[in-house]
Amino acid sequence: MATGKGRESDPGSEAGDEREAVESSAAGSDVVAGGGYPAACDTPARKLLYDMVSIPSPSGEEERAAERLVDFFEANGREAWIDEVGNVRAPASDAVLLTSHVDTVPGDIPVEVRPAPPDGELPEPSDVRVGEPGEPVLWGRGAVDATGPLVAMAVAAVKTGVSFVGVVREEVDSGGARHLIGDRDAPEAVINGEPSGWQGITLGYRGLLEGTYVNTSESGHSSRPEPNAIQHAIDWWHGVEEAFTPEDPETAVFDQVTTKPISVDGGLSDDGLAVETTMEVQLRVPPSRPVDEVHELAEAELSTGSVQWGDPMPPVMESPRTELARAFRVAIRGGGGDVRLLRKTGTSDMNLFAAAWDRPMVTYGPGNSDLDHAPDERLPLSELDRAVTVLTDVCRKRL
Numbered sequence: 192m193a194t195g196k197g198r199e200s201d202p203g204s205e206a207g208d209e210r211e212a213v214e215s216s217a218a219g220s221d222v223v224a225g226g227g228y229p230a231a232c233d234t235p236a237r238k239l240l241y242d243m244v245s246i247p248s249p250s251g252e253e254e255r256a257a258e259r260l261v262d263f264f265e266a267n268g269r270e271a272w273i274d275e276v277g278n279v280r281a282p283a284s285d286a287v288l289l290t291s292h293v294d295t296v297p298g299d300i301p302v303e304v305r306p307a308p309p310d311g312e313l314p315e316p317s318d319v320r321v322g323e324p325g326e327p328v329l330w331g332r333g334a335v336d337a338t339g340p341l342v343a344m345a346v347a348a349v350k351t352g353v354s355f356v357g358v359v360r361e362e363v364d365s366g367g368a369r370h371l372i373g374d375r376d377a378p379e380a381v382i383n384g385e386p387s388g389w390q391g392i393t394l395g396y397r398g399l400l401e402g403t404y405v406n407t408s409e410s411g412h413s414s415r416p417e418p419n420a421i422q423h424a425i426d427w428w429h430g431v432e433e434a435f436t437p438e439d440p441e442t443a444v445f446d447q448v449t450t451k452p453i454s455v456d457g458g459l460s461d462d463g464l465a466v467e468t469t470m471e472v473q474l475r476v477p478p479s480r481p482v483d484e485v486h487e488l489a490e491a492e493l494s495t496g497s498v499q500w501g502d503p504m505p506p507v508m509e510s511p512r513t514e515l516a517r518a519f520r521v522a523i524r525g526g527g528g529d530v531r532l533l534r535k536t537g538t539s540d541m542n543l544f545a546a547a548w549d550r551p552m553v554t555y556g557p558g559n560s561d562l563d564h565a566p567d568e569r570l571p572l573s574e575l576d577r578a579v580t581v582l583t584d585v586c587r588k589r590l
């Protein structure tokens with residue numbers, strides 16, 4: 192878009208123009224990508240997504256992406272700032288808080304818009320079809336997890352005047368969300384941004400308990416029969432696996448405690464006098480089991496050694512019968528969609544929000560979560576548009 196003289200001399204009118212641009216879906220004015228936008232990026236929402244996906248934002252390096260978001264809010268007449276941990280804060284009506292994460296996992300995927308392949312052709316490694324044949328699809332790290340949801344929320348927040356926060360570090364330790372729940376009052380309702388597909392809403396996530404097992408035994412000849420620290424670690428882990436093997440093999444993964452060693456390290460100590468071992472483990476916890484009980488059962492399998500447990504991420508299962516969930520169903524059907532209620536076997540920041548705030552919550556966002564962290568992460572642009580419409584409908588209903 193050409194820059195008019197009046198606009199340059201009057202920043203106030205620029206904000207007005209941009210606000211109108213969002214409302215009318217006409218061309219926007221902010222170009223940071225350089226060299227302009229692909230032809231399909233022809234609305235403010237699509238342009239913002241293109242910019243945000245073009246700015247690398249792995250966990251811990253979210254600053255430039257956060258600044259772009261602040262610019263977007265300010266250009267639309269909204270107050271916004273970056274808080275002490277790096278979150279983008281844009282408070283307004285707390286009838287709804289829209290929040291998603293600014294960080295992505297690492298990985299460079301060239302940012303481009305390509306048409307979805309014809310029927311029957313899936314040249315992409317994930318073997319997942321997204322988009323109707325020929326429709327424009329934006330490729331890039333974060334397009335799905337969770338920059339697409341983040342941008343849909345920023346645009347819906349500007350259109351409706353509800354509160355927005357873009358949090359940092361979701362992919363590593365949820366540092367941004369942990370700071371947020373200690374730093375603000377509970378909003379009346381929370382919509383957390385993660386890909387559910389524009390027709391889906393996510394109501395449940397399993398919890399997560401992480402621990403580090405440490406043990407040491409005296410070194411001796413390896414022909415001796417007494418178990419050393421490595422064997423103790425293996426024994427403990429076998430005990431944990433058995434303790435959580437479901438009696439009914441048909442149990443859905445979402446309803447199971449699943450156990451996973453993440454790293455193992457062991458051998459002779461530097462001074463040669465001991466055998467040491469360290470094992471990092473994760474236990475995923477369904478909403479049907481208290482985290483404390485899982486923790487105690489895992490501890491009970493210890494005969495020697497010790498486990499240092501991290502802060503647990505509690506499981507969450509929201510009711511599909513809240514007014515918030517109902518508003519989503521109505522909005523998705525209004526857009527011609529078939530509503531899907533989802534629960535996920537991993538975690539998200541909604542686990543923390545639900546533990547801290549006793550308010551209705553839903554996780555929602557454009558994108559197919561099979562492409563989370565994938566080398567062919569990509570989002571059909573029409574999916575972004577539909578999600579913006581659904582979010583805008585839901586927020587308006589609650590105002």
Ligand SMILES: [Zn+2]
Nearest residue numbers: 336337361385
């Ligand atoms: Zn995510």
